Amino acid sequence: MQCPKCSNxxxxxxxKGIKYDQCKNCGGxxxxxxxxxxxxxxxxxxxxxxxxxxxxxxxxKKRDINCPVCNIRMSKVHDLQQPHIQLETCAVCKGTFxxxxxxxxFVEEDFMDRIKDRFAKNR
Ligand SMILES: [Zn+2]
Ligand SMILES: [Zn+2]
Numbered sequence: 001m002q003c004p005k006c007s008n009x010x011x012x013x014x015x016k017g018i019k020y021d022q023c024k025n026c027g028g029x030x031x032x033x034x035x036x037x038x039x040x041x042x043x044x045x046x047x048x049x050x051x052x053x054x055x056x057x058x059x060x061k062k063r064d065i066n067c068p069v070c071n072i073r074m075s076k077v078h079d080l081q082q083p084h085i086q087l088e089t090c091a092v093c094k095g096t097f098x099x100x101x102x103x104x105x106f107v108e109e110d111f112m113d114r115i116k117d118r119f120a121k122n123r
Contacts, residue, residue, distance in 0.1 A: 003028055004065040004074070004088070004097055015039065015048050026059055027051015029103050030068065033094035039107070046107040051100025060086055060099045069093050082109050 001010045001021055008025035018038055021030040027050060031039070039045040063076050067090035074088040074097070085106055089096045098106065 001068050004068045005059045016042050026055055027100035029098040031096050036096050046104040049104040053101025056100030
């Protein structure tokens with residue numbers, strides 16, 4: 001598969017049974033439908049985001065990309081809780097692209113939110 005941002009080759013990888021693709025060049029991560037949400041449930045999944053966050057921030061500005069699976073223009077979305085996390089998602093295959101550093105941000109914030117929820121419930 002080709003990276004939708006920098007056109008380099010993406011390598012298939014796996015973390016605790018969940019497959020994902022990572023770009024060898026920019027470190028961007030590709031997940032098929034719902035894989036990203038599944039990964040958030042798994043401890044230590046932020047570690048798969050090994051790319052350079054600075055490089056990711058640069059590529060985050062490039063948003064008119066095509067889905068590497070369906071080859072159609074992807075939709076630009078952002079995380080509701082964290083508007084600085086801007087993702088591209090495919091309306092057809094539901095695949096999602098995270099620039100380097102974004103997935104880590106996404107996972108960690110989610111984890112903190114859950115801790116806060118837990119405290120709120122205990123009170
Ligand atoms: Zn790339
Ligand atoms: Zn697609």
